[in-house]
Amino acid sequence: MTSSIDSTGGRRPRTVLVTGASRGLGRELASLYAADGWRVIACLRGAASLGGEIETQLLDVSDPSSIGALGRALQGVAIDVVINNAGIRGDTGGLSTLDDDDFVEVMRVNALAPLLLVRALRANLLAGESRVIANISSRAGSLAEGTLDDDDGDYAYRCSKAALNMATVKLAQDLRKDGITVLSLHPGWVKTDMGGDEASVPVATSAAGLKAIIDKADPADSGSFRSYDGRRISW
Numbered sequence: 001m002t003s004s005i006d007s008t009g010g011r012r013p014r015t016v017l018v019t020g021a022s023r024g025l026g027r028e029l030a031s032l033y034a035a036d037g038w039r040v041i042a043c044l045r046g047a048a049s050l051g052g053e054i055e056t057q058l059l060d061v062s063d064p065s066s067i068g069a070l071g072r073a074l075q076g077v078a079i080d081v082v083i084n085n086a087g088i089r090g091d092t093g094g095l096s097t098l099d100d101d102d103f104v105e106v107m108r109v110n111a112l113a114p115l116l117l118v119r120a121l122r123a124n125l126l127a128g129e130s131r132v133i134a135n136i137s138s139r140a141g142s143l144a145e146g147t148l149d150d151d152d153g154d155y156a157y158r159c160s161k162a163a164l165n166m167a168t169v170k171l172a173q174d175l176r177k178d179g180i181t182v183l184s185l186h187p188g189w190v191k192t193d194m195g196g197d198e199a200s201v202p203v204a205t206s207a208a209g210l211k212a213i214i215d216k217a218d219p220a221d222s223g224s225f226r227s228y229d230g231r232r233i234s235w
Contacts, residue, residue: 015039015128016039017083021056024192025207061086062108070121084118084135087109092157097153110164111167126178131178133171136187142225143235175222
């Protein structure tokens with residue numbers, strides 16, 4: 001079902017907003033939803049066309065004023081699903097190369113920005129029908145599983161995704177009364193610019209799996225941590 005009743009009694013396509021949609025996983029998710037008949041609002045740092053009927057909005061998630069401007073630009077627009085996909089990895093050299101500015105920037109983009117975006121778009125979600133927030137996290141941020149088979153020295157990225165997971169749990173708690181479902185999702189080791197050529201999961205496979213979880217999500221799923229293949233991940 002990709003449409004719902006609008007205020008005039010007519011049908012409107014369901015609407016999804018995707019951050020970091022210029023390339024990789026975000027672009028694939030935007031394309032999948034567009035192909036499924038959704039209205040897609042793709043948020044990009046620079047002007048670009050994603051083709052088809054995909055709408056674009058300028059957004060720099062590292063800049064709180066840009067997030068505020070997006071909220072004002074979309075005032076009155078009902079949004080069913082918000083996908084917080086934009087993210088950066090930062091330094092991967094381990095403790096010896098840990099840089100304070102790099103660490104703070106990764107935390108700002110990966111952990112703080114999704115919270116600011118949800119705050120800016122809360123009224124939009126309340127006007128929507130599905131009311132789902134999907135935070136693209138990572139198994140690398142799991143305290144239980146994050147280092148079982150992965151010893152990369154990306155302190156900032158891991159800490160930021162662990163923080164995002166806590167943000168998911170807090171948002172799920174705080175927004176439950178609004179009927180908003182909040183998810184943390186692990187996309188797998190995806191073959192994108194961030195994931196690199198050695199990654200094992202095609203971007204189309206990851207995006208399709210994530211979309212399936214998001215589309216079926218309901219309040220009972222709120223506050224959960226899931227992999228693109230449906231597996232539940234330990235915190």
